[in-house]
Amino acid sequence: MNGSPELSPAFQLVGALQAVHDRLEGALEPVGLSLAKFGVLARLVAAGEPLPLGTLAERCACVRSNITQLVDRLEADKLVLRAPDPRDRRSTRAELTAEGRRLYEEGRCALEATEQKLFAGLLEHEQEELVRLLKSLRRVP
Numbered sequence: 001m002n003g004s005p006e007l008s009p010a011f012q013l014v015g016a017l018q019a020v021h022d023r024l025e026g027a028l029e030p031v032g033l034s035l036a037k038f039g040v041l042a043r044l045v046a047a048g049e050p051l052p053l054g055t056l057a058e059r060c061a062c063v064r065s066n067i068t069q070l071v072d073r074l075e076a077d078k079l080v081l082r083a084p085d086p087r088d089r090r091s092t093r094a095e096l097t098a099e100g101r102r103l104y105e106e107g108r109c110a111l112e113a114t115e116q117k118l119f120a121g122l123l124e125h126e127q128e129e130l131v132r133l134l135k136s137l138r139r140v141p
Contacts, residue, residue, distance in 0.1 A: 020118060027114035031107045032077070040070050041079065041096065041104040050095035052085055079103060
């Protein structure tokens with residue numbers, strides 16, 4: 001460490017991550033989405049079919065109660081519907097609506113444009129190195 005915690009690599013990383021998070025949230029704001037809502041829509045788009053809320057919670061790496069609240073908000077916004085699971089009567093599935101798919105696409109485009117701006121100052125090999133370093137940090141026990 002460099003004597004000051006604010007100058008440590010960990011503090012620099014946290015600061016950079018917060019700045020990136022804020023920029024991504026800001027990009028989604030005009031679309032009417034948050035990163036959390038976008039993440040749920042993205043998992044449903046990737047699945048290509050309605051998902052049980054438990055499965056959706058696993059894929060979003062969050063607890064079931066958080067998914068329930070997110071799906072409540074997405075349903076209120078008419079971006080998803082709740083539907084009974086035909087394979088398990090005790091389970092409820094989240095199903096993407098046409099409006100949900102449309103906003104997902106709008107959000108995806110906004111995030112891609114923001115990502116391009118974020119990394120415009122890095123050369124291609126620097127971007128690749130950044131990804132490599134971030135992946136190695138995720139593997140640290």
